[in-house]
């Protein structure tokens with residue numbers, strides 16, 4: 273039996289009375305809901321089923337929570353609830369803030385689509401009403417910033433004119449004569465939404481009564497999706513909330529930059545300039561600093577009987593470039609072997625003067641086999657990272673003991 277859709281004629285009613293015709297356990301519960309659900313059929317309802325890009329209403333039927341509302345076969349509407357309810361009379365109510373939010377976004381979509389099509393020749397090919405942002409996909413050339421601003425201004429002007437929005441019933445031919453925006457080939461009586469003097473569009477959804485109730489419309493972005501242009505928009509309360517959050521964000525950024533909110537852009541520009549200069553200075557100074565540190569380190573370094581010298585060090589978090597400059601500067605001296613590790617990152621860097629006579633890449637691979645990780649290099653220079661940075665001291669100790677074993681066996685031989 274067809275469910276009578278009460279919201280067709282009054283989308284502002286948030287409670288109603290109906291008769292429960294059936295209530296059956298559902299085999300396909302609501303997504304994310306492990307508990308059992310029941311499907312309820314009523315003779316009539318004010319609850320809107322998910323359709324045409326708009327999510328369903330939520331609400332209550334008696335004591336039961338309505339978790340989802342779906343279009344079913346034979347023009348019936350299935351109410352998914354969290355507990356069984358007896359057949360007979362039931363009081364229903366709609367979660368009104370959600371419904372009104374959906375009406376603002378959805379009616380705003382009618383208006384935006386009409387403006388994009390009529391003024392800029394860009395028809396809407398799809399609509400999605402999301403949890404936080406809604407989108408329409410436009411077909412045609414890329415909307416320029418001027419087109420986007422023009423559409424937003426035109427749509428908001430119509431909002432402020434507070435035009436009437438009416439539900440019309442008629443046949444496809446009657447609507448075609450009235451200049452309907454989207455032709456439909458269905459027979460029988462159809463429902464359409466008319467924004468006075470602006471738009472007539474076939475639709476079975478819920479809408480506000482006047483354009484003023486849509487509230488301000490803001491466009492928040494335009495991206496290419498396959499061949500179309502996806503426009504993000506917010507209406508009414510969502511636009512107000514976004515404006516507030518944006519203002520709070522700018523105030524927070526300004527406070528961190530210690531400037532006025534209207535100076536944020538200039539302050540960021542100045543900061544980026546300073547960062548660029550600092551990076552250039554660092555690039556010039558790092559090799560010089562590494563050379564100086566290497567020279568003083570080498571001076572204090574005792575040589576073994578064969579003249580070889582080994583530098584073993586766990587360094588605190590340093591810039592990777594510096595580590596490389598430092599190791600290279602050390603390994604430029606005759607018979608020097610460098611075994612470096614970095615604390616936080618778990619990085620290893622082994623380097624040697626060729627006359628030191630080891631194979632630091634082979635050494636690194638032995639350490640990586642034991643501790644896990646990845647890395648590689650040449651006989652004289654190799655770097656890697658171990659899987660668990662907490663074990664970096666142990667990894668370095670292993671490398672050092674492998675070198676000492678080799679030196680001991682060489683001297684014994």
Ligand SMILES: [Zn+2]
Nearest residue numbers: 465475476477
């Ligand atoms: Zn609609």
